[in-house]
Amino acid sequence: MPGLHAAQWSLKPLLRGATAALVFAMTLRCGSAQEPLRTLIVGVDHRHTQSLNGDWHYLVEQPPARELYDDKGNVRDGGYAQNTHPNITSGPHNSEYDFSTAPTLKVPGDWNTHDPTLFRFEGVVWYERDVPIEPKPGMRTFLHVGAANYRSFVWVNGKRICQHEGGFTPFDCEVTGAAHAGTNAVVIAVDSTRHRDDIPSVSYDWFNYGGITRDVSLVTVPAHFIDDYDVHLQHGGTFSSKDARTLTGYVHVQDAPAGTSVTLRIPEAGVEKTLTTNADGRAEFTVNATNLSLWSPASPKLYRVVLASGADEVTDDIGFRDVRVDGTKILLNGKAVFLQGANVHAEAPVRGGRVTTDEDVKNLFSMLQQINANFARLCHYPHDERMERYADRTGIMLWSEIPLWQRISFDKSDVYDKAVIMLHEMIRRDRNKASVILWSVSNETPNNPVRTKFLTDLANEARRTDPTRLITSALIGPKVSEDQVRQDDQLMQALDVVGQNEYIGWYEGQPEDADRKSWTFSVNKPLIFSEFGAEAKYGNHGGDHDRWTEEQEANVLEHQFKMMEKIPQVRGVTPWVLMDFRSTTRNIPKLQDGYNRKGLFSERMEKKKAAVVVRKAYTEHSIGKAE
Incomplete structure (x- = not known):
């Protein structure tokens, strides 16, 4: 099938553990009249x-x-x-x-x-x-x-x-x-x-x-068109001022013969370069930019990038930044950052249903802004592209993940093959979004050797596909001995940043139990407490230990923050969850009515007491340290 680009694939199984290039190449040979490419x-x-x-x-x-x-x-x-x-x-x-x-x-x-x-x-x-x-x-x-x-x-x-x-x-x-x-x-x-x-x-x-x-x-x-591109800050070795002005990447032209001309222009950065494709239609480049301002939450600078080949032209708005880890620190453009945010589901505030409009996105981000967030975990699946575009423009860093959640058949190769395809589709769509700093391969999966092999292979595939971002996963199940908590999940070996979910004070124990917990991890890596919290129906009030009240939800978070302050490697926190969202498993009448009620805000964007607690902690920077 001459001329087909590696981005084309059918739904036939792929080879487990293959590299990205081999995975795509294998899928090219699987097309049929029944499964069109x-x-x-x-x-x-x-x-x-x-x-x-x-x-x-x-x-x-x-x-x-x-x-x-x-x-x-x-x-x-x-x-x-x-x-x-x-x-x-x-x-x-x-x-x-x-x-x-x-x-x-x-x-x-x-x-x-x-x-x-x-x-x-x-x-x-x-x-x-x-x-x-x-x-x-x-x-x-x-x-x-x-x-x-x-x-x-x-x-x-x-x-x-x-x-x-x-x-x-x-x-x-x-x-x-x-x-x-x-x-x-x-x-x-x-x-x-x-x-x-x-x-x-x-x-x-x-x-x-x-x-x-x-x-x-x-x-x-046109017959030959730009279907894929990657324009990013050079990433390698240690971050330096030289890296801060060197851009690298590729442009792919679908069905283009070798030697096809491609133009890359970033006018504001003084970049204009003519490239030529290889036999695979891919034109790689490394160029120096002038006066490049790096993207950050404080200054979410985007550059208009223009790509052209023959009769085809594509423009995009891209920010350039460097993200990496150094011991237990997360570095953005060489400086340590602390990630303070919330989990966000792609559910539309007020009207309900899936996020589909700019207004939906603006409403979700307005709640993030109300708690002084600089970060959001987009759970538990890739969100509407509007979310990443808005985060690019407003300076919110993001965690994006594929929906490998609990009851996955980790022992089946065809399920792994699906996960690889979904991972590639997520990365391919959003690799030019500066806001996305973390790819997550899973959430709350059972700790056993079969699952660990599956997710380790997937984490390595993510790293091969995009070596410029950090790889994470949200873990459960640490070992608890009275007040000693130890996480030794072997999947941590494959991650750059460890995500840890826990619900002390809600699913286990009392809120004050968190104060006495002493946490240790078998790896010396940055830690994000990726889920914690309690449920409360907006407007339901009572004492600090009365379940389903705003006061108890706020009390749980206050004690969680006290616990997290004592853990040296904490580099981020994302309470569960920004806003109440629908779930068919939440069926307590008058309290849940089909909603997970752990939101800092109600589904109608009504602020609970928990949101006030989070905003205060984020404003005062009282949880953890960047260094």
């Missing part, structure tokens, strides 16, 4: 696109979803996928459906909060929209989907063009060969059904929002 275009949100957001017709298919799957579980290309119309006078039946007269759903959005009858529905929903396309000679057109949960299958004019597994990363399907001038029928089937070997698996503590949850658009590009 697709590509992933970086920076779509900075290209000129034709938005397909808005009303889409939809039909709900109850399990076992016979219009999508045959009796053996294979995907069908007949039935709803063909978008025919019922013949009311003569001729054969068409499976008895009609998109043209069906109701509509807003895209992007989840079906759970848009249609009350689908609030707890998990299964298949079919989307259809008639899309005007005017093919141009020498140009190619892709359908870009920011995310759809969990499995997606796409047809254009009855021809299946791609499919994707994973609910939180983007995919692009080429429609060039299937589209014609005029109106084209685009049909997307989305299946949110949970399975044991999915990522995440069948049980997790957040709401399983189904649907096309992020932006959809058409992207038209």
